[in-house]
Amino acid sequence: MRAISIFSTIQSSYNRFTNTEKKVADYILEHAKEVVYMSITDLADACGVGESSIFRFCKSISFKGYQEFKIDLAHSTSVDNEIPQLSDQVLMHDSLEEVASKALASNMNALNETYKRIEFTEIGNAIELLIEANRIHFFGVGSSLMTALEANNKFMRITNKTVCAFDSHQQVMSASLMTDKDVAVIISYSGSTKDSIEVARKATERGAAVIVITRFVKSPLTAYSDITLLCGANEGPLQGGSLSAKLSQLYLLDVLYIEYFKRTYQDSIVSRENTSAAVAVKLL
16 A cells, blocks of 8 residues: 555646546546546446546556556545445454354345346257357356356356466467357456456457356456346455355356256256266265
């Protein structure tokens, strides 16, 4: 965290900003707490400018990019008696019982919000794409990779056509070899992760269908998606990998899995019996 508040930096630099940068600065100064949870596309839309203008604004106040800017903004907007970005409800003096109750409420709110955001026609179309695909590739970076691996582990119990590469280089190579009969399922909370965007671009170039699981309906990643499924958890830049966000993503993947199983029951039940039998001998 920088010693100088980001608000002081913006105000001291204000006179040298371009007119476009001043629009961005004005919005940030007025809506700082909301901006912490906004994607670069959301902020650009709110300011009436392009995403490149947001990026240039961040560079003009010495940040490498939008995410680094949001981390500093989150530090600057945190209140001393709160746990920064862990929750907007949990306080430092809360008892263990209160922490447990508020954590439960946060996770339940994330799941409820995700359910409310489900477009059933879209999720039905996503399931059909998965069923018709020759190969299903799950992609994610960082904490989203853990979610992608969990999805792959779940689906491989009922079908032999899933793939999930660990390394970001392997992921983009895998995407570059996809065909128009394959489906890429890309998991990214922010929709702004460079590696995930590159995977989506490569998959699209190859003619593969792209399903994105993310928080924001508009982001650099969703520009490449055929189907976007929205999770409902708020996650600040200091809260990366929050369980609320992961739970909401896993919930969507669980819906996809269950409905896939139902629609392919005859094949899936055989596969599930075979995979269960294969690991049964490893249990006491």
